[in-house]
Structures are given as C-alpha cells and as structure tokens.
Amino acid sequence: MEPIELPDLKLLQLFDLLYDVRSVTRVAEQLGQSQPTISIWLGRLRAHLQDPLFIRTPSGMAPTPQADALIGPCREILESLRRFAAWEIAFDPSTAKRRFRICMTDASHITLLPRMLAHVRAQAPGVRLDAARIDGNTERALESGEADLAIGHVPWLGGGIYQQQLYMQDWVCLTNRSHPRLRAKLSRKQYCAEGHVAIAAGTGAQLLEQALLREHIERDVVLELPGFLGLGSIIKTTDLIATLPRNIGETLARVNDVAVHPCPFPVDRFAVRQHWHARYHHEAGNRWLRSVVAQLFGNAS
Secondary structure (H helix, E strand, O other): OOOOOOHHHHHHHHOOOOOOOOOHHHHHHHHHOHHHHHHHHHHHHHHHHHHOOOOEEEEEEEEHHHHHHHHHHHHHHHHHHHHHHHHOOOOOOOOOEEEEEEEEEEHHHOOHHHHHHHHHHHHOOOEEEEEEEEOOOHHHHHHHHHOEEEOOOOOOOOOOOOEEEEEEEEEEEEOOOEEEEEOOOOOHHHHHHHHEEEEEOOOOHHHHHHHHHHHOOEEEEEEOOOOOHHHHHHHHHHHOOEEEHHHHHHHHHHOOOEEEEEEOOOOEEEEEEEEEEHOOHHHHHHHHHHHHHHHHHHHOO
16 A cells, blocks of 8 residues: 655645635735745645645635545644644653653762752652763763763763853862961962862862963872862861862861862863753753753852
8 A cells, every 4th residue: 555645734734724715815925925836836736636626716716625625634634733843741740750860070969969859859759860970971871861961060072962051160278267377368378388188080170280280389289089078077177278169169168167268379160061962952851850950050159
C-alpha cells in the first residue's frame, strides 16, 4: 500500500480560510501573499484533490460538494498540527517523581546545595537531587542526559551547551579572628609574610594562580587541601590564611566564626553560570529545575 501524500500546510490553510471568506483577494490579504500566488496555490490544491473545490459566482467563491466534504477533515488536521506545535509534557513539581543530577563543585555543595534542597523538598517532595562532580565527563553527561545541569565556572564546555549567568564572584581571604599578627585589615605585606592553605580544587583556582604570578607573589603554602572540606576548622585553629571565592569564603566564615578580609591584590572575577544541553532546552522538567536555580541564585552577590 502506497503512503498517502498530504497537501502542503500552506495549502490546507488556504483551503480553510477560503472556505470561510469565499474571496481569493481577502485570502491573499490575510495570508500576506499576492493574489497571483494564492491563485497558484489554489491550482495546486485543485490538482492534488482532482476537484475544482471552489466555483466563482456573483456572491463569491462557492464550495463544491467535494469541498464541503473535505473541510471537516482539513480542519481536524490543522487543529492536530496546532496541538502538536504547542505540545509540552507537563511537569508538576508537587506530584512529580523524578531524579535530577546536577554537576557542581564541592564549594557549591556548601553554598548552593542546602538552599536548593530546602526549596525542592518544600515544592517537589517526590523529586530527588543527586550531586555529581564537574570534570572532563561533564559535557558528555549533559549531552546524554546523565546529568541535567552543571553549575559553576566551566568555561571549557563546548558547542550545544546553553548557559545562564547567575552571579559574579570576587575573592576574599579567611583568617583566625584572634590571629596574633594581623590587624583589622589584611595588607599585601602581611599576606606575603604569613603561611597559607592552598585549595587544589575549584573551577576558579587557575585565576588565583594567574594573579599570584602576575603580582609576583610566592605564598608560603603550609597545607594543601583537595577541596574545602575542613578548611573552616583549620583556619579557626591556626594562624594560616586561605584565599578563595567570596561565596564559599563568607559561608565558611559564618559557620566557623572566622574573619573575612578583602583580597589585598587583584584577582580576576568570574561568573557562576548554570549550563544545560540544547537537547533538553525545551524539556519541561529541565526548564523547571533551571527556573528554581535562577530564582534562588540569580544575581546573588
């Protein structure tokens, strides 16, 4: 059995409109086409359906019995196409049962994840959140759907990835409030003279290293950590200095009651963004998750 060939969408729209207005001139105006173009389209439709469809009369273009029989199926097709174009699988957070995986740094586990979790538990009790690392597999995970979002400073993500800026990050230093040699303001001279904790991880760490080289500052690194876990306690119980992005720095300072100082030399700021793959740009659940992130963290200081 040979497949049925349907007329072009524009021909179906022409048929539907002409059946109502009974005037080629008015159809041309409403479709934004010239009258000769509409006449050509009508000729194609007549040839396709092997019927005149409309006969010119003193009162306008009168439909033939074949046109009367076809107008119903034509409008059903057009309505189905309209529904198809507007189709979106509904996502109701209050009833949804779904897992979302979000790639983020361990700093975001401390600064962003608690607020996200509280919001999701209140608005979407059936939704589960999984936190994953940002690494060399992040782009592939976003493309495959293994991960839904990546949040952070991830400038190496390639094509096919959408992004939305959430906030800008500058840099601060953390010290013990009772540091024996520091005044209220941390100076560059004091920074260079003291011992430091270095954080190997963090998507902005390279910016700090570039600034240290540019400013000809060589830190006396006493301790290097793979991440931010335990950093607050170390600063609180030693005379070491940690240099880190403001969001994680201020969070650790509040939790551990340590001092926050402006970084005494310039370090490039960087944008924290959420990233998602183009394949899931219109997917309703992904859109909801992105809206939650933008609502919670967009334009955060």
